[in-house]
Amino acid sequence: MLGEILENVRERSPLIQNITNYVTANDCANITLACGASPTMSDGEEEAEEMGRLCDGLNINMGTLHPRSVKAMLLAGKSAAGFGRPIVLDPVGAGASTYRRETAEELLREIPFTAIRGNISEIKTISGGRNSSKGVDADAADAVTEENLEKTIALARDFSGRTGAVIAISGAVDIVTDTKNTYIIRNGHPVMAKITGCGCMLSSLTAAYLAANPDRKLEAVAAAVITMxxxxxxxxxxxxxxxSGNAGCRNHLIDEVYKLTGRELERGAKYELR
Ligand SMILES: Nc1ncnc2c1ncn2[C@@H]1O[C@H](COP(=O)(O)OP(=O)(O)O)[C@@H](O)[C@H]1O
Ligand SMILES: Cc1ncsc1CCOP(=O)(O)O
Ligand SMILES: [Mg+2]
Structure with a gap:
């Protein structure tokens, strides 16, 4: 089932429009190609509406926000939504500034997101209006542990109910949930927190997996998280x-997505479904 989700991406090769940050855009484009999809990375407001129509899936990433990109996000998001395309929000550093917080609120008001993927600090911020963050990385004080796992799942389920989106919280333990079913995923390695763009790349993968599997939203997001x-x-x-160091690891990561088969995904997945 999870393997089939990856195979569908390879077979259907969806076009994924990313309105994203300039820090990790190239990695997002390459990982989109690696999983079998096709990326566009344009952020101009002049073509946002057309791109929203043309694409099979849209990924909106708040990493390096400015008023022009926000305009493009709103135009592309409304256009993609009108054509029933899946839309992912990556609320990078949502708690780091008033501008980011208010933009996240506006995007959530205006666009019906299919999935929202962030680290625990970002999801806490946008789900509860909390005002703190350690820049774009998760604050260690927020870390998901065995002790707060149930509470974190409840928070994510509640946020899913309020937004209609599948919620993916990434970290040492990943949580992927809608209002009823939850994947608790234990794949990954701590070195991933030392590679900028692991979260951004995961959000691009998520958009690709959703676009190729529109009727299996929760499973598609879980498969993307397990892949990463x-x-x-x-x-x-x-x-x-x-x-080697973190830069070498980044290249291997993209290569491993390129080489991953559906069968390997199923064999290597470490998750519990509740
Ligand atoms: N300590 C960790 N152990 C295992 N996997 C991790 C760890 N930290 C991050 N990851 C993985 O790295 C990817 C990006 O997650 P995260 O670092 O939370 O996102 P972001 O880069 O947006 O803050 C996810 O696939 C997540 O599972
Ligand atoms: C460092 C940085 N600054 C603005 S966007 C960005 C990249 C964040 O990437 P990720 O959240 O995937 O680590
Ligand atoms: Mg991030």
């Missing part, structure tokens, strides 16, 4: 073998 974690594990092994 599993390929992070494989990339770490390569990094350790060659004694």
């Amino acid at each position: 974690g599993l390929c992070g594990e494989k990339a770490y092994e390569k990094m350790a073998e060659e004694n």
Whole structure:
């Protein structure tokens, strides 16, 4: 089932429009190609509406916000929604500034997101109006632990109910949930927190998996999260073998997504479904 989701991406090769940040845009484009989809990365407001129509899926990433990109996000989001395309929100650093917080609120008001993927600090911020964050990375004080797991699942389910979106909280433990069913995923490696763009790349993958599997939203998001974690594990092994650093690991990560088969995804998945 999870393997079939990846195979559908390869077979259907959806076009994914990313309105994203300039820090990790190239990695997002490459990981989109690696999973079998096709990326566009344009953020001009002049073509946003057309791109929203043309694409099979849209990924909106708040990493390096400015008024022009926000306009493009709103235009593309409304256009894509009108054509029934899946739309992903990555609320990068949502709690870091008033501008980010208010933009996240506006995007959530105006666009019917299919999935929202962020680290725990970002999801806490946009689900509850909390005002703190450690820049674009999760604050260690927010970390999901065995002790607060149930509470975090409840928060994510509640947020899913209020937005209609599948919620994916990433970190050492990943939570993917709608209002009823929850995947608790334990793939991944701590080195992934040392590679900028792991979250952004995961959001691009999520849009691709959703676009190729529109009727299996929860499973599609879970498969994207498991793909990222599993390929992070494989990339770490390569990094350790060659004694390289985080940049080498980043390249291996994209390569591992390129090579991953549906069968390997199913065999390597570490999750519990509740
Ligand atoms: N400590 C960790 N252990 C295992 N996997 C991790 C860890 N931290 C992050 N990841 C993985 O890295 C990817 C990006 O997650 P995260 O770092 O939370 O996003 P962001 O980069 O947006 O803050 C996810 O696939 C997640 O599972
Ligand atoms: C460092 C940084 N600053 C603005 S966007 C960005 C990239 C964040 O990427 P990720 O959340 O995937 O680590
Ligand atoms: Mg991020």
